[in-house]
Amino acid sequence: MSDPMNNPRGNPPPPDEPRKGSSPLIWILVLIALIAFAWYFYNRNAGTEPINDLTPPAATSDAMTPAPSSPVEGASKPSREKARAPKKVTRAQPRDRDATLLNQLAPSYPPEAFRAREEGTVVVRAQVDELGNASDVEIVRRSGSRTLDRAAMNEVRTSKFNPAIRNGKTVASSVQVPIEYKLDEQ
Template sequence: MNDPLQQRPHDVPPTEPPPRKGSSPLIWILILVALVALGWYVLNQRSAESPATVPPAPVIGDGTAPVVEPEPTRPAVTPTTRPTAPADREARPLTQQPPVYPPAAVRTREEGTVTLLVQVDAEGRPGEITVETRSRSRDLDRAAIDAVRGWTFEPALRNGVAAASAVRVPVDFKLDDGSGTPPRAR
């Protein structure tokens, strides 16, 4: 019964509690950044709300301030405004990277104009692009489509709200006139 190898529950040495985990330095850095941002915000709000400074009143030679009569107040005049209908407009290109003139078309001296029909979404991004009028060169048609795919547009407005629409985009491919200037596409 009294076996030295056997220990009783009250003879078991207490186990040490697991070591306490410290806070990550990242958390402290984030808290510090948040406090700095909050302080910056509060200071900017205070400076925006500070009242305009009133210049000191002029002093007459005897040390008294002159009496200044306030200007008579005028009734506020509100201009009559007519409700205007929001303007409607079609989509139009904002950023236009010119197409790259295909080397094969340069070698075969192909020129032409491609007219594309571009579906522009309400955010101004081109969607489906179809060739409305071909240039008689598949290389030129493909180059025009590839270029317009990277353009951004100002979306169309309908009743003052951006809306999806379609826009026609002509792209001209013209070789140089013998003056040594490189071919250009517009």
């Protein structure tokens, strides 16, 4: 007799375990790798193309210009060629300036100084780099209160500046910033 478990082809019966396939995580990683690969080549090729100038090319062939009908007209041709030539556009260089605060300071009054009813003006000097960041902050004139002096230094240290410009380029410079702490009497 024939056994129902035996196949006529002689293949073993399928196992009871589910078939193991690729994990979805592997497919997601492969997809991310493909996207990164495409991004790399897109960005690599995007910067290599030359930027085309928008000015029209100057006419160099004589076939486009009509022949002069008289000798007087032919004599004036070079002056017309100069008039047709595109003018070179020059960009204005920014004027020299010192470093300035990007936004007006509105320092927060330190609670300790507020409770002690301390007031004063602090003058702080800072080195401003080419990007407008302050460093090497020091006090030039003290207010008479350590709390106000420290608060003023922290305000200047975290402030953003317009960098100084010399000969059309941003340069590092030094700037003095006065900060006034005054209690509002109402």
